[in-house]
Amino acid sequence: MTTQYTADHEWVRAEGDVHVIGVTDHAQQQLGDVVYVDLPAVGRTFAAGEALGEIESTKSVGELFAPADGEIVEVNDDVASDPTLVNQDAEGAGWLVKVRFASEPELLDAAAYQATLS
Amino acid sequence: MPPSHATPLQTPLEARHVAAGAQLTEFGGWMMPLRYGSDLAEHAAVRERAGLFDLSHMAELRVRGAEAGAFLDHALSGRLSALEHGQARYTLLLAESGGILDDLIVYRLGETEWLVVANAGNRDVVVAALAERVAGFDATVVDETEEIALVAVQGPASQAIVEAIGLESEPLDELRYYRVVEAIFEGEDVLVARTGYTGEDGFELYVPAHAAEDLWDALVRVGAPLGLVPCGLAARDTLRLEAGMPLYGHELSVDTLPAQVGVGRSVALRTKGAFVGREAVEAGPAEDAPVLVGLVAEGRRAGRAGYAVVDGDAEVGVVTSGALSPTLGHPIAMALVRPGHSGSLAIDVRGTRIPVSIVDLPFYRRQERA
DSSP states (O other), X not given: OOEEEOTTSEEXXXXXXXXXXXXXXXXXXXHOSEEEEEOXXXXXXXXXXXXXXXXXXXXXXXXXXXXXXXXXXXXXXXXXXXXXXXXXXXXXXXXXXXXXXXXXXXOBOHHHHHHHHO | OXXXXXXXXXXXXXXXXXXXXXXXXXXXXXXXXXXXXXXXXXXXXXXXXXXXXXXXXXXXXXXXXXXXXXXXHXXXXXXXXXXXXXXXXXXXXXXXXXXXXXEEXXXXXXXXXXXXXXXXXXXXXXXXXXXXXXXXXXXXXXXXGGGEEEEEEESTTHHHHHHTTOOBSXXXXXXXXXXXXXXXXXXXXXXXXOOOSSSSOEEEEEEEGGGHHHHHHHHHHHHXXXXXXXXXXXXXXXXXXXXXXXXXTTTBOTTSOGGGGTOGGGSOTTTOOOOTTHHHHHHOOOTTOOEEEEEEOSSSOOOOTTOEEXXXXXXXXXXXXXXXXXXXXXXXXXXXXXXXXXXXXXXXXXXXXXXXXXXXXXXXXXOOOO
């Protein structure tokens, strides 16, 4: 189960025929304490680059961008009720949405993503 | 304001911040700690126990001379000549237009000596304005910003912490709010002021830059057992916002007159004569000029600086600062709003209208000491 990344500081992991998406640990560190997460409705279809949701911290707002065309199949209700999960475990329990991609996302492997940070 | 230096300046405490894992950010021409870990935890520590802040980016200008008091009365909005030795005052540097060039804390340190503390981002503006306005007065202005470090201890436990570092000083219990006293820390001259920008009791310690690390280490050593944690600019901003304190570049600007933004009392119209900006302040803002208000909302989505304040379909103002209040648990904002609106206002939060109510500032007021 390989985790891949986007240049927008999101991670993407295949889980059967769906993909789980969240923000990276680096992203949550940059945001600071997350106090509100706005997630899309299940069933919503989206195009690559569209904003799927918002992650608000005390100091700023981050957007969750769609890495490819697709459809929302599940959202993380735990994160909606406890946004601090994003800070505690951004790349695990703090996942945000599960999607079914209709096109192939362009993703980075861990090393390539790390390289964008330095 | 744009930073005045191409490369950000480093505070004398930068190594301490890096060692503590701080996330650094450029602010006012300096690299400053934004947060060490959780900014909510840092905010809560100041409200409940104590927080430690490096504010060495703030500009310190020493004003001396037989006519230093008269010069400051001419150059700034307050009647600084009337301060007693050891007294501090919040005051403004006004343009001839009456607009605010910076907000300042001025301490009187002696018969002919004052210390002016300015915002880092306005340092060049303040230095230039004072250099121009001092002409004709028997007084000098010296920019000592990089020789002086400023460390603040804020929160209910702050007195116990500052007392425990072994200052040679008058008893801090006798140091009242907005007073300053000269003290000695490990052989170094230190100014201990009961001032701050958090809405809590607290102290600001002005120390020679070369002694800053020793002071910081001593405060951490005695403070940690009392719950003191280092705090970054993120917590400082939410603390001052809850306390309804304006921030230059947000609530205050050269385009706002003091009366619009709740700092009209800092202009000594009745107790002194001519000073820069007097005519414009006396004439007052235009009748339809926006005024600063406090706004609160329900839920957790905060209006942020730059978001529109709307009344029905009409845009009637703009948010100057906003956040989900860590202490209160609901969104708060300060906004410049034009008079004559219906009172049923909303903030346009990226396309969603969040209804808001106007409230008196501050949003948060500490319990007074028993």
